[in-house]
Amino acid sequence: MAGLTINGVTKTFGDFDAVKDVSIDVRDGEFLAVLGPSGCGKTTLLRLVAGFENVTSGDIRIGREIVSTAQGCVPPEKRRVGIVFQNYALWPHMTVAENIGYSLKVAKVDAETRKRRVEDAMALVDLKGFGDRRPANLSGGQRQRVALARCLVAAPSLVLFDEPLANLDVHLRAAMEDEFAAFHKRTGTTIVYITHDQAEAMALADRIAVMDNGRLAQLAAPRDLYREPANEMVASFISEGIVLPAKVLIPAEGGHVKVDVLGQEVVVRCRPDEMRRAEAKICCRGPEISAAAPDEPGIDGTVRRAVYKGGVARIEFAPDADPSVVLHFEQPDPNPFEAGARARVRIASGWLIPGGASA
Amino acid sequence: MTVVVAALIVLLSILPMLRLIQEIFAPGGTLSTAAISAGLTNATTWVATGNTLVVGFFGTALAVILGTSVALLVTLTDVRGRSAFVLCYVMPLMIAPQVTALAWLQLFGPASPLLKMLGIAPPLGSRNPLYSPEGIILLLGVQYGPLVFLLVRAGLRKLPRELVEAARASGAGWFTVLRTIVLPLMTPSVVAAAALAFVSCVGNFGIPAFLGIPANYLVLPTLIYQRLAGGGPAVLGDAAFLSVLIGLIAMAGILAQEMMSRRRDYRISSTSLAAEPYELGKWRVPVQVVMWCLIVLILVLPLFGLLLSSLVPGYGIPLTAATATLDNYRFVLFEYGAARRAFLNSFALSLSAAAFAVLVAIPVAYLVAWSGKKWVKYLNLAVELPYALPGVVLAIASLLMFLKPIPFTGIQIYNTVWIILYAYLARFLVLALRPTISGYHQIDRALEEAARVAGASLFTRMRTIIFPLVAPAALAGGLLIFMTALSELTVSALLWSSGSETIGVLMFSFEQGGDSNYASAISAITVAITFVLMLLANLLAAHLPSGVLPWRD
Ligand SMILES: Nc1ncnc2c1ncn2[C@@H]1O[C@H](COP(=O)(O)OP(=O)(O)OP(=O)(O)O)[C@@H](O)[C@H]1O
Numbered sequence: 068m069a070g071l072t073i074n075g076v077t078k079t080f081g082d083f084d085a086v087k088d089v090s091i092d093v094r095d096g097e098f099l100a101v102l103g104p105s106g107c108g109k110t111t112l113l114r115l116v117a118g119f120e121n122v123t124s125g126d127i128r129i130g131r132e133i134v135s136t137a138q139g140c141v142p143p144e145k146r147r148v149g150i151v152f153q154n155y156a157l158w159p160h161m162t163v164a165e166n167i168g169y170s171l172k173v174a175k176v177d178a179e180t181r182k183r184r185v186e187d188a189m190a191l192v193d194l195k196g197f198g199d200r201r202p203a204n205l206s207g208g209q210r211q212r213v214a215l216a217r218c219l220v221a222a223p224s225l226v227l228f229d230e231p232l233a234n235l236d237v238h239l240r241a242a243m244e245d246e247f248a249a250f251h252k253r254t255g256t257t258i259v260y261i262t263h264d265q266a267e268a269m270a271l272a273d274r275i276a277v278m279d280n281g282r283l284a285q286l287a288a289p290r291d292l293y294r295e296p297a298n299e300m301v302a303s304f305i306s307e308g309i310v311l312p313a314k315v316l317i318p319a320e321g322g323h324v325k326v327d328v329l330g331q332e333v334v335v336r337c338r339p340d341e342m343r344r345a346e347a348k349i350c351c352r353g354p355e356i357s358a359a360a361p362d363e364p365g366i367d368g369t370v371r372r373a374v375y376k377g378g379v380a381r382i383e384f385a386p387d388a389d390p391s392v393v394l395h396f397e398q399p400d401p402n403p404f405e406a407g408a409r410a411r412v413r414i415a416s417g418w419l420i421p422g423g424a425s426a
Numbered sequence: 427m428t429v430v431v432a433a434l435i436v437l438l439s440i441l442p443m444l445r446l447i448q449e450i451f452a453p454g455g456t457l458s459t460a461a462i463s464a465g466l467t468n469a470t471t472w473v474a475t476g477n478t479l480v481v482g483f484f485g486t487a488l489a490v491i492l493g494t495s496v497a498l499l500v501t502l503t504d505v506r507g508r509s510a511f512v513l514c515y516v517m518p519l520m521i522a523p524q525v526t527a528l529a530w531l532q533l534f535g536p537a538s539p540l541l542k543m544l545g546i547a548p549p550l551g552s553r554n555p556l557y558s559p560e561g562i563i564l565l566l567g568v569q570y571g572p573l574v575f576l577l578v579r580a581g582l583r584k585l586p587r588e589l590v591e592a593a594r595a596s597g598a599g600w601f602t603v604l605r606t607i608v609l610p611l612m613t614p615s616v617v618a619a620a621a622l623a624f625v626s627c628v629g630n631f632g633i634p635a636f637l638g639i640p641a642n643y644l645v646l647p648t649l650i651y652q653r654l655a656g657g658g659p660a661v662l663g664d665a666a667f668l669s670v671l672i673g674l675i676a677m678a679g680i681l682a683q684e685m686m687s688r689r690r691d692y693r694i695s696s697t698s699l700a701a702e703p704y705e706l707g708k709w710r711v712p713v714q715v716v717m718w719c720l721i722v723l724i725l726v727l728p729l730f731g732l733l734l735s736s737l738v739p740g741y742g743i744p745l746t747a748a749t750a751t752l753d754n755y756r757f758v759l760f761e762y763g764a765a766r767r768a769f770l771n772s773f774a775l776s777l778s779a780a781a782f783a784v785l786v787a788i789p790v791a792y793l794v795a796w797s798g799k800k801w802v803k804y805l806n807l808a809v810e811l812p813y814a815l816p817g818v819v820l821a822i823a824s825l826l827m828f829l830k831p832i833p834f835t836g837i838q839i840y841n842t843v844w845i846i847l848y849a850y851l852a853r854f855l856v857l858a859l860r861p862t863i864s865g866y867h868q869i870d871r872a873l874e875e876a877a878r879v880a881g882a883s884l885f886t887r888m889r890t891i892i893f894p895l896v897a898p899a900a901l902a903g904g905l906l907i908f909m910t911a912l913s914e915l916t917v918s919a920l921l922w923s924s925g926s927e928t929i930g931v932l933m934f935s936f937e938q939g940g941d942s943n944y945a946s947a948i949s950a951i952t953v954a955i956t957f958v959l960m961l962l963a964n965l966l967a968a969h970l971p972s973g974v975l976p977w978r979d
């Protein structure tokens with residue numbers, strides 16, 4: 068077991084920065100998810116940790132040992148990390164047992180011990196009796212379990228997952244998700260888990276690192292990420308957050324502040340040190356928006372679309388104050404909103420996105 | 427269209443093979459085993475078969491070792507100058523085997539201008555060390571190493587990097603990864619390459635003809651040649667038996683490959699980027715030096731030797747600034763009548779074969795790639811057959827077919843240049859067909875369907891939509907045919923007659939008559955033409971599916 072420290076790491080391909088000045092400290096035994104849109108550098112970060120690519124600057128430590136610096140790096144075979152790939156990467160010319168026992172064989176573990184440990188690993192992922200099968204004759208979920216067993220068997224200090232569930236169907240995903248969680252609990256291994264599925268990241272991880280264009284946008288626990296996004300990118304990326312321009316009217320008090328949003332005064336959550344400012348942004352989400360009576364404080368505008376989704380309708384609402392933004396929320400039956408009609412909504416609360424440099 | 431295509435392919439591929447088989451089992455129309463037993467009881471048959479197998483096996487082994495090592499180095503490591511190296515390494519494949527043989531002979535023989543310049547030539551009259559089975563094996567390895575290289579490299583490129591990385595993360599060092607992951611996964615490619623090299627080695631005529639005949643070391647193709655040269659049409663039955671024997675040996679190689687690749691499942695299902703090249707670090711420079719030494723050894727020196735001996739005024743005369751002369755070139759280009767004829771013949775033959783193949787390949791490939799009918803698969807196989815089997819087999823089959831005048835018409839093409847053309851058409855069609863098929867696979871079929879919806883007939887679609895799209899691939903195939911046919915020897919050595927000499931035949935007869943200087947001059951000219959054509963083909967490269975031009979990386 069070991070923690071992982073990524074310190075100011077940049078990786079450049081040609082003149083393109085795939086990873087830019089990323090620092091992450093993963094605690095021993097922590098489950099860290101790395102989340103981000105396609106092409107943001109997640110896989111590159113993982114390959115840097117595994118040692119398949121070398122850093123352009125910065126350094127990476129596993130446990131206490133420095134494994135990557137711009138000057139040179141420990142080769143992957145000496146790092147004792149396990150990897151589970153999106154496409155499983157099982158060797159087609161070996162049986163399941165041979166696949167799983169490969170690292171032990173390479174380490175010249177004697178046949179007796181090897182057999183026992185391979186069987187233990189297979190039992191752990193519920194694949195007893197599959198030892199003589201070939202990977203080609205397994206289902207997707209079984210293949211992924213073999214890949215998991217293959218990386219467990221060597222008792223790695225750190226396990227890396229690169230979108231391990233992306234190739235599986237929805238049902239299997241849920242089952243494998245439980246399996247990964249159970250595995251983490253049982254072994255206490257440090258895990259770095261890459262995904263672009265937010266629900267998966269939220270369900271599994273202790274903390275989530277959100278990446279954007281090669282940069283680390285925010286590193287926080289799932290709940291904080293949802294409630295207190297550090298910048299606009301995270302705010303809009305996580306759970307379809309709505310980012311709205313706002314004016315901070317008074318300095319923060321007790322973690323709350325009064326802001327003016329599209330003409331409505333709202334009390335939103337915020338960092339304790341927020342000051343009065345004009346060009347602020349808040350983030351709010353569907354459940355925080357609802358219909359308002361004409362005499363209540365609220366925002367006037369036009370209903371753009373109303374799509375019935377069974378029990379609820381998804382409403383897209385364009386406020387008069389700024390028709391370029393869209394507020395969307397779900398309205399339970401009965402639905403008073405009609406496409407094209409005038410309406411009034413109100414924002415119950417939200418989060419003041421910290422300004423400027425604190426992002 | 428379908429009927430015309432099918433008839434053409436029956437005429438070119440199936441009929442000659444049937445005729446050959448008939449000759450073996452029912453010579454003259456009645457069932458008999460006389461031809462077989464006569465062949466089986468002849469001792470020289472067995473000696474030649476043994477020799478064929480020996481040079482076939484060892485030549486293949488050498489080609490596999492060379493080709494695979496080079497493929498591994500070029501694909502998996504970070505050596506520099508890759509495309510230049512690939513171009514040079516694949517070159518011998520583009521040069522006719524007898525030219526390779528001649529070049530090496532000029533390099534090592536007692537009359538070698540290069541050795542003489544260096545002052546280390548053996549005394550005149552001593553034996554050239556290449557006149558031996560070892561020499562044949564060496565040159566077969568050099569000639570067909572690139573063939574193995576191309577197939578193994580294609581396989582390596584499909585190797586997903588995750589398979590390698592998973593092994594490295596499991597603690598395996600580079601050598602272990604190579605031994606336990608890369609090479610086992612490459613078995614199908616290596617085995618397929620070995621089978622192809624084996625077929626090429628046992629069917630090769632040029633190398634054992636130049637190196638084996640002087641040492642009286644006969645393999646089946648050279649034995650057939652000698653029999654026919656000595657006995658004429660009277661011994662055709664005999665030759666037919668021998669050629670079927672080679673055909674069987676070649677097919678045994680292919681079957682062995684089939685069986686081996688069935689034994690285990692090597693299917694690589696996922697697609698991904700290719701593996702990161704392995705950093706050779708301080709070994710990079712030494713490895714590059716060794717690789718370029720290999721090029722110098724197998725390409726530069728032999729061609730240099732060839733060039734030098736084409737400049738020497740006569741056998742054994744040392745080459746100096748004073749003795750160097752272009753007389754040999756003048757003689758073969760302008761003075762010797764048969765030579766001029768040979769150049770004309772070869773140009774006309776290659777050009778017609780190439781043009782015909784391009785025209786036929788486009789509709790045939792259309793059927794193969796897009797029709798999806800089952801019998802089309804057999805059609806494709808039938809086209810592959812005359813090229814897959816050694817050239818001698820097709821040559822003998824053509825002789826048998828056209829020895830008598832063509833039925834109903836009374837036209838006699840035996841002993842004319844037309845019989846060579848027929849054999850070229852049958853043999854080389856596949857060289858244009860393969861790239862054209864892959865060209866079709868790259869085109870979105872919707873393009874044609876859109877034209878069809880717009881009301882265009884099949885012929886209009888062919889002309890306006892399909893031809894422009896696949897033309898580059900088909901033309902590249904035609905160019906390959908032209909290059910191959912231009913200095914072809916195996917088929918024409920058996921089919922030529924006075925008046926229908928080809929460049930290959932001319933080279934061969936000069937060399938047999940002891941006029942190596944003339945042979946070298948002709949070879950140098952063909953190598954130069956090949957270079958120019960390769961450059962021309964490169965101009966097409968941007969419009970071609972990858973892999974059509976073997977020397978392009
Ligand atoms: N070897 C390479 N050479 C050049 N550019 C590369 C290389 N590897 C990755 N990139 C680029 O770096 C960027 C980040 O790639 P990366 O694979 O890390 O994205 P990702 O976040 O894993 O995306 P996805 O979710 O689609 O897997 C991409 O723009 C990619 O094109």
Ligand SMILES: [Mg+2]
Pocket residue numbers: 109110111
């Ligand atoms: Mg990725």
